[in-house]
Amino acid sequence: MTKGKIMTSIDEAIHDITDGATIIVGGFGLVGIPELLIQGLRNKGVKNLTLVSNTCGVDDWGVGLLISNRQVKKVIASYAGENKTAEELFFNGEMEIELSPQGTLIERIRAGGAGIPAFYTATGVGTLVAKGKEHKEFDGKTYILERGITGDFAFVKAWKADPLGNLVFRKTARNFNPLAAMAGKITIAEVEEIVEIGELDPDQIHTPSIYVQRIVLGDSSLKRIERRKVRQV
Numbered sequence: 001m002t003k004g005k006i007m008t009s010i011d012e013a014i015h016d017i018t019d020g021a022t023i024i025v026g027g028f029g030l031v032g033i034p035e036l037l038i039q040g041l042r043n044k045g046v047k048n049l050t051l052v053s054n055t056c057g058v059d060d061w062g063v064g065l066l067i068s069n070r071q072v073k074k075v076i077a078s079y080a081g082e083n084k085t086a087e088e089l090f091f092n093g094e095m096e097i098e099l100s101p102q103g104t105l106i107e108r109i110r111a112g113g114a115g116i117p118a119f120y121t122a123t124g125v126g127t128l129v130a131k132g133k134e135h136k137e138f139d140g141k142t143y144i145l146e147r148g149i150t151g152d153f154a155f156v157k158a159w160k161a162d163p164l165g166n167l168v169f170r171k172t173a174r175n176f177n178p179l180a181a182m183a184g185k186i187t188i189a190e191v192e193e194i195v196e197i198g199e200l201d202p203d204q205i206h207t208p209s210i211y212v213q214r215i216v217l218g219d220s221s222l223k224r225i226e227r228r229k230v231r232q233v
Helices: 035-044 064-068 085-091 100-111 176-185
Strands: 024-025 049-052 072-077 096-099 117-120 135-138 140-145 150-161 184-194 214-217
Touching: 024 176, 035 064, 035 184, 049 064, 064 072, 064 085, 085 096, 085 135, 100 117, 100 135, 100 176, 117 150, 176 184
Parallel strands: 024 049, 024 150, 049 072, 072 096, 150 184, 184 214
Antiparallel strands: 117 140, 135 140
16 A cells, blocks of 8 residues: 555555445536546446435446446435436336435435534435425424435545645535534545645645545546536527
């Protein structure tokens, strides 16, 4: 292994991920996703993965690459509508999809990272989301119990990092990433730039180094749009 947190390659960064692992993946759709880590995991070929992600990506990009390659047994996400393969696998009984409202999902990840095993929320009461979950009344209002989420690994995509593992996210890439980083037992950060210790303004650091175990240099040119929409004139 490379001395310190900086890995020499994607393969080195994910060397100990095995079949059956639970992986929390940062990003929103295709924004701020750790593209190279996902591709590396596809090439590694590990199977029966549980993925926690805001969406299922698209068929040929993002976590959709792992789904299309039949490496995933379960996805916990807030949205799966852009991935036809995920839809087919789900209806064929080949993959489980647990849909969680977006705000609830990110709170479950935050709670897991903070060591909170569960919390009550009113979101989903009276819907399929509440099926099989504990209900409790507070001040005359019904809430359901949601479990916190942790992962064996977390993949995040950052703009800048220093060798200690302090991370800065750029603009909308600062979405699920900071909280995903907190909830992984081993957090691997794919970054666009690694700077020297002391170059990052402490007040601008979004994720402190204590949450990051590994850093790998990525490619800043790998940015795709999930669905391009233009105005008709």
